[in-house]
Amino acid sequence: xxxxxxxxxxxxxxxxxxxxxxxxxxxxxxxxxxxxxxxxxxxxxxxxxxxxxxxxxxxxxxxxxxxxxxxxxxxxxxxxxxxxxxxxxxxxxxxxxxxxxxxxxxxxxxxxxxxxxxxxxxxxxxxxxxxxxxxxxxxxxxxxxxxxxxxxxxxxxxxxxxxxxxxxxxxxxxxxxxxxxxxxxxxxxxxxxxxxxxxxxxxxxxxxxxxxxxxxxxxxxxxxxxxxxxxxxxxxxx
Numbered sequence: 168x169x170x171x172x173x174x175x176x177x178x179x180x181x182x183x184x185x186x187x188x189x190x191x192x193x194x195x196x197x198x199x200x201x202x203x204x205x206x207x208x209x210x211x212x213x214x215x216x217x218x219x220x221x222x223x224x225x226x227x228x229x230x231x232x233x234x235x236x237x238x239x240x241x242x243x244x245x246x247x248x249x250x251x252x253x254x255x256x257x258x259x260x261x262x263x264x265x266x267x268x269x270x271x272x273x274x275x276x277x278x279x280x281x282x283x284x285x286x287x288x289x290x291x292x293x294x295x296x297x298x299x300x301x302x303x304x305x306x307x308x309x310x311x312x313x314x315x316x317x318x319x320x321x322x323x324x325x326x327x328x329x330x331x332x333x334x335x336x337x338x339x340x341x342x343x344x345x346x347x348x349x350x351x352x353x354x355x356x357x358x359x360x361x362x363x364x365x366x367x368x369x370x371x372x373x374x375x376x377x378x379x380x381x382x383x384x385x386x387x388x389x390x391x392x393x394x395x396x397x398x399x400x401x402x403x404x405x
Contacts, residue, residue, distance in 0.1 A: 177230065177233045203358055205341060209342040289321040292315065293306060294327045314383045316386075317384070318392050319362045327352065329349045334373050337370035362387055366382070368382065
């Protein structure tokens with residue numbers, strides 16, 4: 168079998184396995200739980216990266232497997248003939264890699280712009296982290312609570328602060344993570360699009376009680392949220 172036959176067989180195997188792998192992963196949900204517009208954007212990015220990586224993975228796997236099976240040595244064998252490279256192959260490899268990097272960068276940049284969205288909101292919450300608990304204040308009502316309650320399908324603005332050391336506000340289902348820095352207010356905008364109760368936590372090592380610094384996030388319709396706020400005590404004046 169001449170070299171072109173080898174390349175043809177390996178190429179057919181590569182294409183077939185790449186198509187199969189893409190088919191298997193194209194519809195997979197990478198993030199375990201998706202409960203916000205931002206998480207949906209991130210999941211699409213993860214799926215795209217996985218799909219693009221499949222032909223690259225199969226190129227390596229098929230090349231190694233075909234070479235090991237078809238050209239395995241029988242008995243004693245010496246070194247093979249030296250390979251000095253192939254300019255056309257090298258140019259194609261570099262060119263395709265550059266196009267992939269540029270394309271993925273552009274897609275990622277557009278996704279970041281979409282996640283950032285308009286810097287305006289319909290609902291605002293102040294988030295305060297301390298060793299080792301989270302507190303949530305609702306400026307429009309004067310309510311303070313240990314749970315975060317936000318409306319579904321509305322743009323929410325979180326002002327995040329720390330009263331002692333660096334913490335990190337993380338709700339996996341929303342696809343957001345933002346540091347809480349002492350002496351500085353950071354912010355996050357998000358749109359939760361699925362009602363329910365979701366866990367959150369601190370994602371920055373902040374002391375002995377770090378693992379217990381969790382939170383509960385409740386996403387509900389506006390009427391349920393208003394009813395909950397009306398039943399909460401007002402925060403004491405600071």
